[in-house]
Amino acid sequence: MTITSDALSGGFSEPVFQSQSVFRMLMDGMARPGLIQRIVSDAGQPEPLGPAAGAIALTLCDHETPVFLSAGLAKSTVGAWIGFHTGATLTREKAEARFAFLEAGAAPTSFGLFALGSQEYPDRSTTLVLEVKALHEEAGAGQKLTLSGPGILQSRDIWVEGLPESFHRLWIDNRALFPRGIDVILTADTDLLCLPRTTRVGA
Amino acid sequence: MTELASYNFAYLDEQTKRMIRRAILKAIAIPGYQVPFASREMPMPYGWGTGGVQVTAAIIGPEDVLKVIDQGADDTTNAVSIRAFFQKVADVAVTTHTADATIIQTRHRIPERKLSEGQVLVYQVPIPEPLRFLEPRETETRKMHALEEYGLMHVKLYEDIARHGRISTTYAYPVKVAGRYVMDPSPTPKFDNPKMHMSEALQLFGAGREKRIYAVPPHTDVVSLDFEDHPFEIQRFEQSCALCAAHGVYLDEVVLDDKGGRMFVCSDTDNCEDRREHGHSGEMLAPSKEAAE
Numbered sequence: 001m002t003i004t005s006d007a008l009s010g011g012f013s014e015p016v017f018q019s020q021s022v023f024r025m026l027m028d029g030m031a032r033p034g035l036i037q038r039i040v041s042d043a044g045q046p047e048p049l050g051p052a053a054g055a056i057a058l059t060l061c062d063h064e065t066p067v068f069l070s071a072g073l074a075k076s077t078v079g080a081w082i083g084f085h086t087g088a089t090l091t092r093e094k095a096e097a098r099f100a101f102l103e104a105g106a107a108p109t110s111f112g113l114f115a116l117g118s119q120e121y122p123d124r125s126t127t128l129v130l131e132v133k134a135l136h137e138e139a140g141a142g143q144k145l146t147l148s149g150p151g152i153l154q155s156r157d158i159w160v161e162g163l164p165e166s167f168h169r170l171w172i173d174n175r176a177l178f179p180r181g182i183d184v185i186l187t188a189d190t191d192l193l194c195l196p197r198t199t200r201v202g203a
Numbered sequence: 204m205t206e207l208a209s210y211n212f213a214y215l216d217e218q219t220k221r222m223i224r225r226a227i228l229k230a231i232a233i234p235g236y237q238v239p240f241a242s243r244e245m246p247m248p249y250g251w252g253t254g255g256v257q258v259t260a261a262i263i264g265p266e267d268v269l270k271v272i273d274q275g276a277d278d279t280t281n282a283v284s285i286r287a288f289f290q291k292v293a294d295v296a297v298t299t300h301t302a303d304a305t306i307i308q309t310r311h312r313i314p315e316r317k318l319s320e321g322q323v324l325v326y327q328v329p330i331p332e333p334l335r336f337l338e339p340r341e342t343e344t345r346k347m348h349a350l351e352e353y354g355l356m357h358v359k360l361y362e363d364i365a366r367h368g369r370i371s372t373t374y375a376y377p378v379k380v381a382g383r384y385v386m387d388p389s390p391t392p393k394f395d396n397p398k399m400h401m402s403e404a405l406q407l408f409g410a411g412r413e414k415r416i417y418a419v420p421p422h423t424d425v426v427s428l429d430f431e432d433h434p435f436e437i438q439r440f441e442q443s444c445a446l447c448a449a450h451g452v453y454l455d456e457v458v459l460d461d462k463g464g465r466m467f468v469c470s471d472t473d474n475c476e477d478r479r480e481h482g483h484s485g486e487m488l489a490p491s492k493e494a495a496e
Contacts, residue, residue, distance in 0.1 A: 015217065016211065016212045016217065017212070017264065017265065019217070019220075019221075020212075020220075020262075020263075020264045021264060023220075023224045023261075023262070024262065024264060026224075026228060027224075027227060027228065027231065027262060027405070028321075028405075030228050030231040030232055030420070031231050031405040031418075031420045031421055032420075032421065059221070059224075060221060060224065060225055060228075061221075062218055062221050064222065065225070098225075118349075119349040119350075120345045120346065120348075120349045121239075121345075122233050122236060123226070123229035123230070123233060123236065123238045123239075125229075127228070150234050150381045150420045150422065150423040150424075151231075151420035151421055151422055151423065152422060153421075153422045178383070179233050179236060179383065179384075183228070183229070183232045196231060196232035196233075196420075197232055197233070198232065198233070198234065198381065198420075
């Protein structure tokens with residue numbers, strides 16, 4: 001693949017402070033699953049990567065974190081952009097990936113091929129960044145999810161548009177592996193929310 | 204401003220921060236599990252809170268307000284030097300008031316005042332492995348966590364009862380987090396254990412020398428291990444604070460002379476000062492200046 005100007009443009013204008021602010025959103029998000037937060041980013045990531053997903057890549061990826069891209073992202077300049085800005089290598093092996101980015105509409109058939117960690121080291125697992133159409137705090141369009149588990153007082157309802165149909169089944173399988181399993185960050189344009197493996201998802 | 208080269212914001216380089224941040228996210232996703240991380244040399248010796256300092260450095264931003272306590276006190280050496288460190292390398296606002304802080308780094312106490320949503324409590328941890336004194340091999344303790352095999356810890360507590368008639372562990376009292384991992388709450392007095400349960404604040408633990416980070420998310424079960432016939436109990440003090448007359452808080456004993464003179468004062472200095480400002484006074488509080496004049 002030749003590096004196009006697309007891949008070289010963008011990036012945080014204030015990398016130190018912007019990555020800190022995106023990280024704090026992710027930290028608060030992991031600590032309070034289902035909390036919808038909006039990032040402000042000038043990262044200029046190439047299509048079809050969303051602004052939130054792009055900011056997450058710039059914040060967390062580097063040469064130590066092999067990145068897996070779904071088919072739709074892999075054929076765009078996203079891979080070259082992440083490589084240029086973060087130094088991360090791309091991998092086609094899901095099991096090697098520390099981070100995986102999936103574009104909207106990509107329907108994962110299984111989470112089991114991603115790194116799930118071992119019983120001794122459950123932290124060595126993939127974090128999946130999954131783009132959906134929209135995230136809502138209040139009833140409206142989309143599928144209702146009732147979340148519970150650590151970080152949530154009783155339960156929290158969220159509405160997700162464009163969640164893959166297989167998600168519920170895959171998440172139940174993932175939850176059953178605890179403490180192993182993947183963690184998911186749902187992104188929709190500039191919005192994001194986190195679903196750590198501890199979260200139970202009801203309909 | 205000086206033209207001299209300065210440190211990166213919050214001292215650590217960006218790659219180190221990313222590595223620590225990834226460890227923190229996994230730690231929150233697996234409550235109570237110790238995530239290994241590549242702990243760095245810090246400009247202070249191991250044992251001075253290098254784990255907590257690295258966690259704080261990785262999460263802190265220019266908008267944060269930092270409070271640092273050492274055994275509940277804002278004005279002891281460790282707290283003062285860490286606070287000064289972050290003022291220098293991150294130029295952040297600092298406070299001694301628990302309610303005003305967004306990040307509270309602590310060595311072995313949890314503030315008396317209830318923490319609120321959005322606050323982060325960062326613990327400095329000397330030995331993160333609760334099973335370490337029972338089983339010195341890391342390979343074995345890791346397997347015990349993997350298999351959820353915590354019988355040895357109960358044997359230890361039982362031996363306490365057999366020897367002393369009660370569970371004599373008073374600090375670093377083991378807890379079970381979210382029904383899965385047994386965790387060392389760092390050497391906080393067991394008085395503070397109930398404050399960890401269902402806390403509204405996020406709790407992060409950093410062990411620099413031992414290279415481990417772990418976490419307890421807000422609204423998470425933290426249960427102190429015990430037995431049905433020997434339930435977990437916290438320390439109770441007969442005295443009240445000699446300066447602010449507070450009851451039901453953790454007290455430090457201060458020896459005053461060599462004739463048996465002593466006083467009990469609040470370990471949490473901010474809480475004590477706040478109470479005195481609100482007119483509470485203990486038996487040994489010096490009369491206020493106006494009254495003396």
